[in-house]
Amino acid sequence: MTGSVASAPNANKALWEKGDFTRIAASMRESGEELVGTLGVTPGMEILDLGCGDGTTAVPAARSGGNVLGVDIAANLVAAGNARAREEGLSNLYFRDGDASDLRGIEDNRFDLVISIFGAMFAPRPFDVAREMVRVTSAGGRIVMGNWIPGDPTLIAQVLKISAAFTPPPPESFVSPITWGMEDNVRARFAAAGVAPAEIGVEKASYRFRLSAPPATLLDTFRHYYGPTMNAYEAATNAGREDELHAELLALFESENQGGPGLTDIAASYLKVTVTKGRS
Numbered sequence: 001m002t003g004s005v006a007s008a009p010n011a012n013k014a015l016w017e018k019g020d021f022t023r024i025a026a027s028m029r030e031s032g033e034e035l036v037g038t039l040g041v042t043p044g045m046e047i048l049d050l051g052c053g054d055g056t057t058a059v060p061a062a063r064s065g066g067n068v069l070g071v072d073i074a075a076n077l078v079a080a081g082n083a084r085a086r087e088e089g090l091s092n093l094y095f096r097d098g099d100a101s102d103l104r105g106i107e108d109n110r111f112d113l114v115i116s117i118f119g120a121m122f123a124p125r126p127f128d129v130a131r132e133m134v135r136v137t138s139a140g141g142r143i144v145m146g147n148w149i150p151g152d153p154t155l156i157a158q159v160l161k162i163s164a165a166f167t168p169p170p171p172e173s174f175v176s177p178i179t180w181g182m183e184d185n186v187r188a189r190f191a192a193a194g195v196a197p198a199e200i201g202v203e204k205a206s207y208r209f210r211l212s213a214p215p216a217t218l219l220d221t222f223r224h225y226y227g228p229t230m231n232a233y234e235a236a237t238n239a240g241r242e243d244e245l246h247a248e249l250l251a252l253f254e255s256e257n258q259g260g261p262g263l264t265d266i267a268a269s270y271l272k273v274t275v276t277k278g279r280s
């Protein structure tokens with residue numbers, strides 16, 4: 001056989017580069033800042049933000065003085081993050097391409113804090129993801145993950161559920177990202193990476209999506225810029241079910257909204273996972 005072998009297209013990367021998550025992230029900044037405010041970031045702390053998008057948590061972590069590396073599979077989001085770092089004059093913040101399930105090139109034990117808010121949960125091979133996060137965390141360091149919860153009645157869990165119902169089924173080998181929102185899976189994946197049960201904490205927490213526009217505008221943003229929802233609309237349109245999908249999602253966005261007239265303020269529950277890497 002002659003010639004080079006073309007590498008298989010990366011569906012995970014294509015899904016996130018298809019849209020523009022910066023448009024959704026704009027409604028999530030306050031919660032990102034609040035969450036980082038609880039993490040005890042101190043000047044000089046070495047921080048990895050995995051599946052960082054354009055820096056909803058990486059930017060506030062760097063503003064607090066951490067030396068932050070943002071890693072994301074989507075080249076457009078890496079570029080958007082680096083543009084934000086430049087605009088803010090944050091020389092302690094840098095974004096680069098990478099896959100949470102294979103962090104080769106990043107040395108063992110490098111980070112005091114590894115953050116992954118609705119990021120690494122979307123990577124393939126969850127056991128590899130847990131192993132890689134533990135590997136790059138320093139002894140005594142922490143991992144903090146945010147994961148959407150399957151079956152939860154609030155916004156994003158339901159957006160993913162409804163979107164999946166209108167999208168062709170994934171390959172059999174596909175492990176659903178939302179399985180990261182189940183405590184038993186979290187424990188099994190970190191246990192396999194060598195973490196003791198007592199070092200794994202889980203609690204339910206909440207993120208807010210806020211916009212100075214009605215919920216229909218936020219849904220429009222998901223429709224045009226959020227990969228999983230874009231795919232659902234495409235499939236629904238091809239099946240002649242676009243109106244059905246739109247009505248279901250609009251009812252969800254409107255019923256979850258707590259904002260006043262013309263405003264969006266929607267709380268979405270997630271599983272907050274905190275792992276401490278033992279010193280032995």
Ligand SMILES: C[S@@+](CC[C@H](N)C(=O)[O-])C[C@H]1O[C@@H](n2cnc3c(N)ncnc32)[C@H](O)[C@@H]1O
Pocket residue numbers: 012016017021025028032050051052053054055056057071072073074077098099100101116117118119120122123124
């Ligand atoms: C829902 S967004 C969250 C972004 C960011 N953490 C935030 O809170 O705004 C999911 C992010 O995970 C990234 N992602 C998906 N799969 C990934 C993978 N295998 N490795 C690294 N990042 C990944 C996507 O590109 C996207 O930026």
